[in-house]
Amino acid sequence: MTDISRRGALGLLGGAAALPMLGSPAFANTKVTVGALNFTSHAASFVAFERGYFAEAGLDVEFKFFQAAQPMAVAIASGDADYAVTSITGGLISLAEKGATKVIGGALTEEKGIDGQKILVSDAAYQAGVTTPKALDGKKFGITQAGSSFHYMGAKIAQAEGIALEFTPLQKVGAVIGALKSGQIDAWSIVPHIAKPLAGSGAVHIIGNVADYIPNYQVTTVFTSANNAANERAKTEAFLKAFSKGAADFNAALVDKTTGEADAEDMIKLIHKYVYADKPYDKAKPGIVNGAMRINEGAALNTTSVQDQLDWFKSEGLVKDSVTMDMLVDSSYVQTM
Amino acid sequence: MQLTLDAVSHRYADVTVLSDISLTIPEGQIVCIVGPSGCGKSTLLRFLGGLERPDQGQVLQNGPVPQGCLNPLTYVFQDFALLPWRDVAGNVSLVLEDHGIRGTKAAAVIDDVLARTKLSDFRAALPKQLSGGMKQRVAIARALAVNPAVMLMDEPLSALDAQTRELLMDDLIALWTRAPFTAVYVTHNLSEAVRLGHKIVVLSRRPGTIREIVEIDIPLTERHAGDPVLETHQARLWQLMREEAEAADKELGHV
Amino acid sequence: MSDNTHQNPQPVPFRGGGFRPQRIRGVGLAVFILLIAFVEWGTRVGFISNLTLPRPSAVFATFQDLIETGMLWKHLLPSLSRLAVGAALGVTVGVGVGVLIGLFSLIRAGLVPLVAALFPIPKIALLPLFVIWFGIDEGSKYALIALGTFTPTVVATYGAVDNVDRTLIRMGQSFGLGWFSIVRKIVLPGALPGILSGLRVSIAIGIILLVAAEMLGAQYGIGAYILEAGSLYDLERLFAGVVILSGLGVLTSGLIGWIERRVLAWRV
Incomplete structure (x- = not known):
């Protein structure tokens, strides 16, 4: 369940930033909570978990499932989840502006030639x-x-x-x-x-x-709490590395289809544990295959798209004009485009 | 008009409250009914006005109603039963409206009865502004407004203090003297009974039967508090009632 | 010492104080101001993080912006009209049904269980159904608020009718008043205090449901504004919206109080 001490950390957020780095790179079996929706778009996390990439990176991952994107952002801010993948929403930007959350990588992208939204x-x-x-x-x-x-x-x-x-x-x-x-x-x-x-x-x-209409749309991003981004560098890097491995497997099996039928079948079976789990495999399969959109290699982030989204939210008056890309994004972790 | 109770008996569930009551209320007289608590006095009054039906026996009315009578059998209640949201005139007008008496005709009736009950200055007052005695005068004015054949008064002075009660008794006597009315007056207060009653009916404890009927032939205007003849009557009535009251008191303790 | 007590009468010690609520002015307001000042100070010093509570002065500034840009009216008017139409429908039908239940045993036997079954249903749960029945525009919002205010009004009304002093009804009958006269002149005015105090609850529920009603398909409205602020995690707007709802509650309660003072002046 919820890690209570993380909740306490939230209240001390302002002060915590000033504290010396406490995170030590030598860690094993660090408990990490990952927020997710039961959608194919979250497959990279599921693959990294099922194929042991998280464990290899020394992370003991537990999933916390949500019904919508915005509550995930709030859960990250409150410390109920460490990492999550979701679309950029006004809520996420507002929380970033308050110094609670940071976008650290990219996930789903609209790409010409691949079936998108x-x-x-x-x-x-x-x-x-x-x-x-x-x-x-x-x-x-x-x-x-x-x-x-x-x-x-x-x-x-x-x-x-x-x-x-x-x-x-x-x-x-x-x-x-x-x-x-x-x-x-x-x-x-x-x-x-x-x-x-x-x-x-x-x-x-x-x-x-x-x-x-929106070419190269960065649909979803990887994000975490500002505290994780700033002070838990090793843990965050470990997470992104494992996540990227999961993404690469997923892209190869279902988006680029370079690894053959058998691997694709394996991949669909793996995802089926999380997506459409209430449906028999045969019925779930088309839904999973249809939902296969590219997850960025190495969790690379398309900052141009993120900038465009941020500008739109500002122009609509949905978020404060004072929000900058630096408040929203910590670009030190992944390659940006 | 005269009212007659003919062999009336009544039960509530398996308790007999009244047993074989026969009584005549002659026109132009006040008949007081006294008795210990729970003897069925109020039930008897409800039979007389048709608000309740006896199990056995009949209630008969006999003779013409007075001219301009709107409601032959009219009650005056212990708790006044005034509409708190209507002023004094409105409470009187309530009982006229349904008989199609409105406007100047109603105003004339209201003026008349308020004058008779000495309430003319309080036309526009709300019940909450009035004392208990005033409220009962409004209720009496309301009863007079329908020019009743018989007034059925259910402990009308019991909710008032002793001084107010004296004043109101004088008012009732004055009203009766000016225009004699027929009334049945239920009370547990013997001094009221001897002051106001031409006839006093003593009921026994439950099941209520008529123990005795006392007639007092002193004119109402000549009766005063402390009159030795009235004192004698009152003492005799108390003699009659004492045993019943004691027994009734113990009985209630058992319930 | 003991000899002296006879010469020195002591006052009887007073033991009767306390246990008597007294009306003290201004304390309520002071508590409010202190609380707001405390939050303002806490957020400025930083021991209340900006994620926990917004700065009161920022909420006030947001509120001023709302007024200056005219957005306040753009949000308030649709909400007020939804509340007015919905509550008027619910309360009117509710009083009517409540009076019928109070007067007729057959209707009571038939409808009281139905009302009891309707009362505990969270009306929000029925919103998607109302959207299908009455459309996503104003219809479903009116229906939600109407149903929400209907049930408490019915219960309050028939309770009030039941509580009308029976001796007054007896009196009406003893003077030969007609059935309709008794209902109109005795039962309804007698039930009015109960109906009006029920109305306070009903309207408050109506305001609560306003937010729920504006969950589906409302671009403007105080409820939509609050929901939007919540999803954007914009605490200043969220609190500004909540303050408007509270204000609306105080206002309607005051309005009913004013009606009560005028219509129920006869009460002791």
Whole structure:
């Protein structure tokens, strides 16, 4: 369960930064809590855990599962989780501004040629002629919360097309799906492993790709508490190394498909322990394969994309104007692009 | 109009409260009913006004009602039963409205009864501003407003202090003298009974039966506190009631 | 010594003090101010981290920004209209049903279990259902607030009708008042104090539900503003929103108090 002492550390955060480095590089079986969603996009962590890369790096990893991205950021800030992978949200930036969290690496990226996030419309809207993103002018675009990645994507699409969208906050992914299916909202954008089965049912239609509007979009990033980033360098490096190994295995097996059918099958079985675990393997498989988007080699971070996202959050007044890239990102750990 | 109780008996669950009561209330007289607690005095009064039905026997009314009578059998309650959200005039007007008496006609009636009960200056007062005695005068004014054939008074002075009670008894006597009304007056207070009653009916303890009917033929206006004849009557009534009251008291202890 | 006691009468010691609540002005306000000053000091000195609590002066500045940019009204007006329409619906139907339950045994037997079953349901749980039934726009929000205010109003109303002094009803009957007159002139005014105090609870629940109602599909509104602030982890806005809700609560409570003083002046 929760490591209580980390909670206490949060209150002392300001003071802790001034303390001399306490972390020692000689560590084994260091307890580490990793926040995750049960999505294929979090596969790198699952692979690193299952294939023992975390253990090799001397980390005793325990997963803590969440239902949405924003609560993970709060859990990192409160010390309930050490590392997590999720999209850049207004909440994450605000917490970074308060000196609680830091982005230390990149994970999922939109890449031309690899199936990425899809733009969906409801059947009613489709029948009414909304067959291209351009036709979405004045339509209801579903988002979970203001400042979520959905909000960013919708805004970027609207900007590129020169149209206006009405953003409808629905709090949870499940609620957005329900509202889209029943035609309460007109459009949404989501990762392919959710988009494709929905479109297959005929209740919604895919009318475009997010990658066409936001090229090289750094969808998710690896982040941790500011304390870990500043004072637990060895532990953080160990985590990123193991994570990168998991990412490399994943990319090779399912994105680049260079390691053959058998390895791909093994990889899908491994991920199935965490994703769609409630479905039989045969039904889960297409969802996992569909969701395979590239996870950056070496957890490299696309700072241009991060800068663009940060600028957008600022321009919308969702975060303070005073936030800088330095507050949000600690670029000393990974290669940046 | 006269009221007659004909062999009335009544039970609540398996307790007989009244047994074989026959009594006539003659027109123009005040009949007092006295008896120990729990003897069924109030139940008897509810039968007389038709608020409750006896198990056995009948309640009969006989003779014409007075001219302009709106509600022949009218109660005056121990706790006044005034609407706290209506002022004095409003409480009186309440019982006129349903009979289609409004406007100037109602105002005339209200003026009249308030004058008779010496409340003219308090038309616009709310019940919460009035003393207990004043409240009961409002209730009496309200009863007079419907020009009743029979007034059914259920311990009307019991909630008041001794001095106020004396004053109100004088008021009741004055009202009766000006225009004699028929009334049944239930009380456990013997001095009230001898001051106001033309006839005093003594009930026994439960099951209530009529023990005795005492008639006092001194005119109401000539009765005063401390009158030796009244004292004698009161002492005799107490003789009759004492045993019953004692027994009733012990009985209640068992319940 | 003992001889002297006869010559020196001592005052009887007083033993009757205390145990009597007294009205002391200004202390409540002082507690408020002290608490806020303490937080302000704590956040400035740094022993309250900016993750734990926002700086009160920053909340105040956020609030001022809200007023200056006109966003306050942009958020407040939709919320107020949702609260007004939803609560008006819920309270009106609630009082009507409550009176019917109070007056008719058959309706009581039929509806009291239903109301008891509805009462403990967290109305938020029904929000997705309402979205399907009434649409994602204002309809579902009205419905949520209406249902939330309906149940406490019904319970308060039939309780109030039950508590109307029976001797007054007896009195009405003994004077030959009609059934409808008794209801209109005795039962309803007699139940009014209970209905109004029930209204305090209902409206407070309505304000609580405002936040829930604005979870789905609201771009503007105090609830949406608070939810947005929460998801952005923007504590200044979160607290500014909470202060607005508290203010709304104090305001409606004051309004009901004012109505009570006017309409229920007859109460002892």
